[in-house]
Structures are given as structure tokens and as C-alpha cells.
Amino acid sequence: MSTILRQPAEITYQAELDALKAQDSGNKPENWQLSPQAVVTYILGGKAPDGTAISAKYIGNRRLVETAVATLATDRALLLLGVPGTAKSWLSEHLAAAICGNSTQVIQCTAGTDENQIRYGWNYAQLLANGPSRDALVPTPLYRAMEAGSLCRLEELTRMGSDVQDTLITVLSEKMLPIPELNDAVYAQRGFNVIATANNRDKGVNELSSALKRRFNVVVLPLPDDMKEEIGIVSRRVEEMGSSLSLPVPKNAAEEIEKVVTMFRELRGGETLDGKITLKTPSGNLSTAEAIAVMVGGLSQANWFGGGALKAEDISTNLVGAIVKDPVQDKAVLEEYLETVLRKRRDYASYYHAINEVL
Template identity: 45%
Template sequence: MTEELLRAPAEVKYAEELDWLESVDDAPKPFSWRLSPAMVRTFILGSERSDKLERDIAPKWFGDRTFVERSIVTLASDRGLLLIGDPGTGKSWLAELLAAAICRNSTLVVQGTAGTTEDHIKYSWNVSMVIAKGQSRESMIPSPIMTAMEGGVIGRFEELTRSTSDVQDALISILSEKYVSVPELDTDNIVFAKPGFSIIATANSRDRGVNDLSSALKRRFNFVRIPVVTNKKSEAEIVRFRTAELLRRHEIELEVPPTLLDILLQSFADLRAAAAAAGSDDEKLESALSTAEQIGVLEDAILHSQFFGDRTLRAQTLAASMVGSLVRRSPEDLSILNKFWHGVIEPRSKQEEGSPWEGFLEGGREAIATLS
């Protein structure tokens, strides 16, 4: 089935693994959870020897286990969970994995935007049915959040701070009272949440000030801040994991040389250091320089090599993809990258003559010149 989907949700992609974990899980489970808290952690972070499982479970999210454990404990309580962090830190992926492991449904999602309304959180009406038969439960269209309430499962709210304050306020009664009133109906006009219902929301820390959360809503969420991955080993694991998925999905047989992966990781680390030392925002790239953006750069380079190259990933192609992905403001970002290439990449290529750094230097220069 997964081959027929452009992107299968986690509960479909890892269905066989989840079935097996559920079959061997005899630990107590909160509410109607499909897995125990410890097994949810194992599904997300991978198995260890101390788990004494008959098969290895590969990690799917790479980060400090305390973030995962606190998230699981929050969902086992009656509070909502808010994952907050910079773009590309894996908040949405962690939310999806948590929902998949806990209730085998990660698709009850509301996407927060300026156009999100209260109807997207509560309910709307099937106009044709209302005209024909009047307002009733049958003519009501429940939101993903209301569906999660009725099923006692996890509902997700992506980019909470992108939605307006009145939309955010609609969550307050849901999180505190655990029901939604339907005043248009005379009877059967309250939808109660069943045990197991909770909400996982995500928020971009760079959106602070767009639509700040009220103190009332903040009190109803436990905050888990997901930091940018700066550990090279962890970041390399994430990039390898995502790249392997990409190659499988596109059925591409192409090797990513370890030296090129090291160059990508080092370049992003140097750019982050330069951004941290910058005196103003004008001296920083608009890009968040996240692990997700590294994966995007590598994906672009792989696909370019597959379709327009000789199916060999080269340093020049990787550099061109990196410049093309990180330049979002012109001429500001171009100027920053030009200085970076001359001040950091060029000296490094001279120190390691004959290494892929030389090709990386040349590819980046050509890309910058093309965009200038």
C-alpha cells in the first residue's frame, strides 16, 4: 500500500513494526493507548539492549530522549502538548510519530494559517443536508479536533501561532472542559471527549510576535522546546536516515560519499557559527540553517545528479544545490555566501589540496556568479 502513496503517514509506513510492538507489549497503557509509554519511546527512539526485544527497532527521530519522554508523559495527563522550536527541528515529525504510536492515527491535523477559522477547530455544516433536512448531527461536519475528541485519540494542530487569537481561544474550552457545545442543536448538542483525547500542537519559535499565545492557553499546554541539532554525530545520523528514505522512495541507486556528507555538515556548522557572531540580522542568512535544510540541499543534489548528471554525486553539484537553496534574499544572502565562500571555503580547500573541498569551492563560486 505504501508504494501507492506519495507520502505514507507513520502508522501506515511502520504498520508491521507497530503491530509487532503491540503484540509483545504487556505493560500498562493509559486510556485507550495502543502502546505503553515505554514502548512508544522505543518506537520513536529505537530499541536498546536493556529492552530485551527479539528484534531491533530502528530510531526514527534523533534527539535527546528527555524531550520524547516529557512529551509522552504530557499526553498521558490531561494537558495538551506544545512542541516549539526553530524551523526544521523535527517538531512535526515527532508529533506524527507520537500520534501514530499512541492511537495509530496521525492524520487528524489542523494546519494553522491566517485563514484558519474556528470552524476548522470545532465543526461546520453540510449546507445541502441542512437545506434538505435541517440542522442535525448528521448534517454536521466535525473538524479533525472534534473527530479526535469523539474517538478518544490524538488531534494535531500545526503552526499554532500562525492562526489568529480568536482561533487559538477556541482551543481553551476544548483543552479545559473537554467538550464542544453545538448551540444550533436543541438536543444532543454537546460533544464530549473520550478518554485518550489530547492535542499535540507545534509552534515555530521564529514566529514569536505573529500571534502570541494568551496566558490562558499557555497554561493548558506543557511546553517542550526542541533545539536545533548541533551535535555532528546526531546530525549525520538524521541526514543519512532521511537520505536513505529518499533513495528508496525514488528507487535511486546512488552512493553519497562520506567525504561529501562531512563537507555539508561542516559548511552548515560554519554558517551557524558565522550567524551567531553576526552583529545584526542583515549579516545573517534568512535560512534557519536547520538539519531539514541540509537534507533538502542533499536531496536537490542527488536528484540533479540522477536526472542531469552521470548518476554520481559530486562536490560541485552539492555546492550549487547549497547556494541555490540558501539564497532567498537578493542581494543580501548572495553577499553573505560570497564572503563565506572566500573567507571559509577557499582557505579550507587550500589546506586540503586534492580533496573534494576544491570542487565544492568551484561549484559554489559558479553558482554565486550565476545568481549575481
């Protein structure tokens, strides 16, 4: 087994990608590794033509995934939008892995990102010694993707300044990147496109200019609206992450996942599942991704400090951490939830006590 902590999707799922590629009879856009149909099968799961089982990476609406894939086959870029933890980055990685076999051309956009990290930088030693030349130029992931005809991922696009965002306009509309220092330009090869992610909830985001927005098709990734679906996502990811961390998944994990997801959904939705009690909602967004993190933390604690079974005590500290983002307001929200809801549920007694202990 490899000792690398986390391999990119195209390595982890190489066998699935190879099986899909082997007998892919669909038409492919130029420079794509797989046909759009096969990409959707890779993302949503199913069977390869040779019978190989393909695991589901993203669980959700097929139409959304089809739209995302179809967009990437056009001259418009793809923007995955949604609150944190709705699998934007996850889907982006898997789309890139399936379409161009390389999900590692990523630019993480931050408030400190400048044009050189988007377009190209310079190797200053070379630049001073020999003057500006292609050799002295340091390509960015975007530059490389244009040259290779592959996909570039831009994570959290709206975190970088609007002026820097706008350097993408020429790239996206004219498919070329001017290099004025060399009186030259990079022309994108067929197959080049951009997958950006952005979230519409966080502080510190810079709205996209309307000129840039027009170059993107926006696909909004929702929080799962169905309880069963959300439990399914959490169970699957907890199992996968448990196995990659060599953490055993105790038998009762499914029951505890159901309880944690219930608490998340009730607090997120502002009422109990039966609709009888109205609740205050905490300031955090209590995403599916956070439920997964709470459970994986619980597995680790149960494994290293507990007796093997997963108990409320193993989960409650992380649970409180996920719910209480604002130490005053959210604490009050959680206390009220404990007293008005959990206290009266017999099967949640251990959570009632364990949470009270750390709150």
C-alpha cells in the first residue's frame, strides 16, 4: 500500500477509469479521456461496459451532473456554487480526473492571490541572467492547462480580489493568454476549460464582475434535501475515510450517524423532523461535510481512547465544535435544543448528557 496520505482521484480510482475507458463507445469531445456519458457514470456510479462496478462519487441529482459535464464540452467555463460542504471541490476534482485524467492543476484563490499566480510568474535568476524568454517564465496551473488542452480548477474563485478575477476574462473569452513581455501569447489547445468553485455564504468574498459571470455556466449544488440521502452520503464517506485511516467502523456506527444527521438537520432547518417544535438555528451552516468530519473524529476517538464501540462521549466534543461557532449565541441555541428536544428523547439520553458535559 502506498504511504501517500491522499492520492488524487485519478490514482485512487484508476481501475474504474481504466475500465470505463476500455470500452467507451460514445463520442468524445476532442482531448477528453472519456465520453460525457462515461464521465457521468464515473461520477454517479454504475457499471462499466465490462461489468466493473463503478462507485458513486457524488450523490445527488443526475441532471446537475449532466449539465456540469455538458458545460465543460462547450466554450463556457463551469462554476460550481453552493454553501460550504456541498461537495463542490469534491465534484470538481472528480470531473477533472474523469475528463482529462489530471485533477491536480489547481489554483487555490485567496485574498492574497495575485495575477502572477493566475497567468505566469518569472524565474528571476533566469530573467536577470538572460532577459525575458519562455525559459524564464514560470507557468501556472492555468497556463499548463491551456497548453495541454486540459482542465484547470480554481478553488474558491470569489476569495481573490475582483481585479485579479478579471484577468480570467481574456482567457475565457478568447482562449488565449497574452505575454506582453515577450510580445507573444499562449493559445489554448482544444479540451481546455476551467472549473471554478465558489460559495455564496462565507464572509470575505468578492462578487464576480458581470463580465466574468457571463463566461461561466453556474451549477448550484444543494444540501441534500432528503434525510435518507444525507445519511447515505455520510455513511459512505465515513466508511471510505475510516478505511483510508485504518480506523475500524464499529457496528453501531449506522445508528449514531442517523442520530447526528438528525440533530444537524433539525438545527439547520429550525424545527424538529416531525415539525412540532420550532428551533433557533445556529450561525454555522452544519453541512453534510461537517457531519462526516464529526463522525470520523468520533471513530478515531473510539478507536484510540474508547473500547471500540462508538459512544456519544466520542462524538459530542466534535459535535459541539461543529454547532457552536459563536461561543455566546450558538451555545444558547444548543442549550435550548438540549432542553426542549433531546432531554425528552429516550434514545438520545447519552447525547443529552455527553453534550451537557462539554458545553
